[in-house]
Amino acid sequence: MDVIVCVKQIPDPETPAAAFKVDEAAMQVLPAQGISPVISPFDAQAVEAALRIKDASGDGTVNIISLGPDSARDAIKHSLAMGADEGYHLKDDAFEGGDAWTTALALSKAIQHLGVPDVLIFGRQAADWDQGTVGSIVAELLDLPSATVLRAVELNGGSITVSRVVADGFENIDLPTPCVLTISNEFGDPRYPQLRQIMQAARKQVTELTASDLGLDPSEVGAAGSRVQMHALFQPTSDVEVEIIEGDTPEEKAAGLVNALREAKIL
Amino acid sequence: MASILVFGETDDTGLTAPTLEMLGAASRLSGDLGGGVALALLGSGLSGAAAAAGPAGADTVYTADSDALASYQTDSYLPVAQAIVEQDSPSVVLMSQSSMGRDLAPRLATRLGTAAIMDSLGLEVDGDRVKATRSCYGGNARQVVTVQTDPQVITVRPKSQDPLEADSSRSAEVVAVNVAEPTLRARTTGKEQAESEGIRLEDAEIVVSGGRGLGGPEAFADLESLAGVLTAAVGSSRAACDLGWYPPSQQVGLTGTVVSPTLYMAIAISGASQHMAGCGGSKNIVAINKDPDAPIFSFSRFGIVDDYKKVLPALEAAFAKALD
Numbered sequence: 001m002d003v004i005v006c007v008k009q010i011p012d013p014e015t016p017a018a019a020f021k022v023d024e025a026a027m028q029v030l031p032a033q034g035i036s037p038v039i040s041p042f043d044a045q046a047v048e049a050a051l052r053i054k055d056a057s058g059d060g061t062v063n064i065i066s067l068g069p070d071s072a073r074d075a076i077k078h079s080l081a082m083g084a085d086e087g088y089h090l091k092d093d094a095f096e097g098g099d100a101w102t103t104a105l106a107l108s109k110a111i112q113h114l115g116v117p118d119v120l121i122f123g124r125q126a127a128d129w130d131q132g133t134v135g136s137i138v139a140e141l142l143d144l145p146s147a148t149v150l151r152a153v154e155l156n157g158g159s160i161t162v163s164r165v166v167a168d169g170f171e172n173i174d175l176p177t178p179c180v181l182t183i184s185n186e187f188g189d190p191r192y193p194q195l196r197q198i199m200q201a202a203r204k205q206v207t208e209l210t211a212s213d214l215g216l217d218p219s220e221v222g223a224a225g226s227r228v229q230m231h232a233l234f235q236p237t238s239d240v241e242v243e244i245i246e247g248d249t250p251e252e253k254a255a256g257l258v259n260a261l262r263e264a265k266i267l
Numbered sequence: 268m269a270s271i272l273v274f275g276e277t278d279d280t281g282l283t284a285p286t287l288e289m290l291g292a293a294s295r296l297s298g299d300l301g302g303g304v305a306l307a308l309l310g311s312g313l314s315g316a317a318a319a320a321g322p323a324g325a326d327t328v329y330t331a332d333s334d335a336l337a338s339y340q341t342d343s344y345l346p347v348a349q350a351i352v353e354q355d356s357p358s359v360v361l362m363s364q365s366s367m368g369r370d371l372a373p374r375l376a377t378r379l380g381t382a383a384i385m386d387s388l389g390l391e392v393d394g395d396r397v398k399a400t401r402s403c404y405g406g407n408a409r410q411v412v413t414v415q416t417d418p419q420v421i422t423v424r425p426k427s428q429d430p431l432e433a434d435s436s437r438s439a440e441v442v443a444v445n446v447a448e449p450t451l452r453a454r455t456t457g458k459e460q461a462e463s464e465g466i467r468l469e470d471a472e473i474v475v476s477g478g479r480g481l482g483g484p485e486a487f488a489d490l491e492s493l494a495g496v497l498t499a500a501v502g503s504s505r506a507a508c509d510l511g512w513y514p515p516s517q518q519v520g521l522t523g524t525v526v527s528p529t530l531y532m533a534i535a536i537s538g539a540s541q542h543m544a545g546c547g548g549s550k551n552i553v554a555i556n557k558d559p560d561a562p563i564f565s566f567s568r569f570g571i572v573d574d575y576k577k578v579l580p581a582l583e584a585a586f587a588k589a590l591d
Binding site for chain 2: 011013015017020022027029099100101104124125127128129130131132133136137139140141145146147148149151161163164165166167168169170171172173174175176179184185186188226227228229230231232233234235236238240242243244245249250251253254255257258260261262264266267
């Protein structure tokens with residue numbers, strides 16, 4: 001089975017809240033000192049899902065596409081080090097300032113450019129903007145069936161069987177190929193590349209593609225083509241003042257908390 | 268023609284709470300946008316829920332009532348949703364940030380030539396646009412965004428909006444929608460219900476939640492015991508769910524359930540932003556954590572700095588005595 005995974009390089013979502021800073025005027029998140037960007041964790045899980053499909057089917061390829069500035073290359077390299085075959089970097093000044101729609105449009109053109117594979121996999125959402133729409137938009141643009149927020153993906157003859165996380169449990173869904181899948185955190189940990197694989201991936205060519213390579217006019221992509229406009233970006237503030245319940249023993253602390261809750265009429 | 272079309276959801280009780288909340292938001296927004304509020308219901312056996320639409324704030328209710336729509340499937344819902352939007356031509360489409368909304372909103376928006384904003388926390392009218400405030404960067408930041416194309420598709424986080432007081436003197440015009448036999452490509456073949464003992468997370472007045480700091484799955488039995496005394500639901504952080512300590516259906520957070528109980532007890536939970544995205548709306552948070560610098564304390568009203576293993580038995584006894 002041939003699989004394409006779309007990945008994104010983002011500021012490390014494990015950045016401690018204290019190190020997270022926003023430039024409100026520029027509406028941008030400032031890079032945290034000493035904390036390197038990473039592949040979006042859901043996307044690493046998507047690569048893992050793709051590699052398992054390839055292994056189970058016994059043949060085929062796992063190719064990686066990422067749209068973004070120079071740093072997107074690192075997400076591609078990470079995926080290659082995990083075991084993916086080829087990487088494609090959609091890189092063009094025209095892509096800057098885009099939204100989910102323009103990103104999905106460019107990705108769908110790149111997928112058609114490379115040939116629509118049996119399975120297209122995305123993370124359930126990029127852990128920066130947390131929208132979770134790009135996979136579904138690509139599915140719609142390519143007129144493919146889709147299943148989102150998955151915890152398990154299995155090859156079932158020529159079709160795909162997945163387990164979708166829903167509010168009150170899980171749904172089992174059968175999909176024909178080609179299809180689009182998005183992977184959720186319940187999928188489990190992705191493999192971690194070994195040093196040897198990182199070295200091999202470092203030597204691999206990553207193919208760069210521009211808007212015009214994909215037949216896209218600059219007015220269709222980036223800020224010019226965006227359908228969503230951002231008006232503000234800021235950090236929320238908490239106005240709660242915590243009261244620490246003191247005591248010499250756990251029993252005293254427990255009694256103190258119950259009293260405090262009663263006095264505050266919460267109990 | 269409505270200014271705002273709400274895609275509602277139903278359960279055994281009729282319209283779901285998020286549907287009532289969206290109708291409340293739609294009523295407030297439509298005052299500024301001009302035009303009415305319509306509700307679209309896709310499902311099977313909808314007459315009871317449809318009758319509740321008027322009192323909850325809808326002027327019109329579109330019902331697509333068919334066995335083929337008994338449960339949400341992308342391929343069966345999408346063409347029906349598209350037909351209703353094209354019939355109603357609203358300027359704004361609202362959906363819940365639910366299993367359905369997450370999946371349907373971006374595909375529907377693309378099919379309609381527009382875009383979707385996901386998981387809004389706040390909505391306000393600015394000219395003919397609805398400005399949505401939403402959480403991003405795992406809860407570390409908020410952004411204010413508008414959809415520049417029409418219709419503006421927006422999903423709404425449960426419990427972020429207030430429903431209207433039900434007014435039984437109001438009624439909505441019911442418009443039945445024809446449903447053609449759907450062509451299913453992706454096909455739902457079965458469902459595994461999460462064991463739902465006790466109180467549903469989103470309905471609970473008190474939630475007792477545990478995180479990675481519990482150290483293992485067995486500690487959840489102690490949380491369940493405490494929850495029994497408090498008539499509370501038990502939740503879990505994403506870290507604890509990802510480790511397989513507790514079912515994903517009980518996950519509180521950005522990628523799980525959003526809760527806003529009167530009392531949220533966070534036990535051995537550090538308070539990562541993505542967890543706070545799921546419980547930050549709680550009226551009171553109590554944190555028990557041995558790390559005095561854990562971020563959870565900065566969101567809490569009361570805190571105990573100690574090992575939960577020592578505090579929990581004492582706390583259960585103290586609650587049992589107080590509530591006796």
